[in-house]
Amino acid sequence: MIFLILLLAIPAELHGADEKSFDINKLWSFFKNEFQKTYYSDREERFRMNIFASNLGTINAHNDRAEKGLESFTMGVNKFSDLTFDEFSSKYLGGRFRSKGFSSWFLGGPINHLADPSESLPDFLDWRESGIVSSVKNQGACGSCWSFSTVSSLESAYMKKTGNKTTLSEQNLMDCSWAEGNLGCNGGWMSDAYRTVTRLGGIMSAADYPYAGRDSISCKYTQSKAVLGVENYATVDGLANMKSAVAKTNVAVAMEVDNKFQHYKNGVFKSSGCKNTPKSLNHAVNLVGFGKAVIPVNTTRDGESTEVDYWLLRNSWSNSWGESGYARIQTGQCGIEFVGFYPIIKLI
Structure with a gap:
């Protein structure tokens, strides 16, 4: 799947990057399409997108450590990436x-x-x-x-x-x-x-x-x-x-x-x-x-x-x-x- 291949490249792309150096809207669109996500209002979608962006930051920070040999596993975007841990x-x-x-x-x-x-x-x-x-x-x-x-x-x-x-x-x-x-x-x-x-x-x-x-x-x-x-x-x-x-x-x-x-x-x-x-x-x-x-x-x-x-x-x-x-x-x-x-x- 193109989306999953793209995600494998995200950690390197985001390392040390300014928030504006990648298109979060495009990644959000890929995520919604891949996992068939729909939301009941624009406000709900903005809320979920903010959680997604926060989780993406967590994932990439961890994977950066994994690339340096400081972690034994990698993280990735999945169907839970628009949920807080409490919600999950x-x-x-x-x-x-x-x-x-x-x-x-x-x-x-x-x-x-x-x-x-x-x-x-x-x-x-x-x-x-x-x-x-x-x-x-x-x-x-x-x-x-x-x-x-x-x-x-x-x-x-x-x-x-x-x-x-x-x-x-x-x-x-x-x-x-x-x-x-x-x-x-x-x-x-x-x-x-x-x-x-x-x-x-x-x-x-x-x-x-x-x-x-x-x-x-x-x-x-x-x-x-x-x-x-x-x-x-x-x-x-x-x-x-x-x-x-x-x-x-x-x-x-x-x-x-x-x-x-x-x-x-x-x-x-x-x-x-x-x-x-x-x-x-x-x-x-x-x-x-x-x-x-x-x-x-x-x-x-x-x-x-x-x-x-x-x-x-x-x-x-x-x-x-x-x-x-x-x-x-x-x-x-x-x-x-x-x-x-x-x-x-x-x-x-």
């Missing part, structure tokens, strides 16, 4: 993550996954290569990340067990999980979603229960159309246990998203902006692999680097975000190993 958080992150009591987060599941000290794990793993990870989806402007994370883990468990692909319904969980305390577009928790599937007796396909991206208290689950059920689930926490679990399957995890992650484009993500506390968790994703990468050391001297471990993270913000919908995030960053879950499914 309210629309795309899971509110219940912020409001749920700390103690209830870590009560654990029926199974507590513990690493076997004698097991030998590879340096690199990517479950996409085995065909058990479904295509990246788009949750839209709804804090339903918890349902997408849950469904992704269920789909992978099904594909690993049967060898067949399936696409399950996030809306099924959103509409039917209120009894377990999940709140639709206002957030939820993956273990509670597994409990919903167990209570219902299964989960339907996306074709039979399509995604609407909005709240409904009308549960339309039909047992005869269920694809699979949940027999049990496991809780995972800590780096060693998480790596052992990801070596086994796709793991649904909670993480903290900061304003840098909103603009992530590629590379190995790390951020000093993350609080790295359980109470700061605000998003649900999936870990579908891990690896090692050489990244620059944050120093004023060029050429210094170090090898780090990273997670391969599957998001639900469409394939226009990040590395075609994925991210690599350094281990120990943004609470990524605090808590995760994976299901033990049963066929119906």
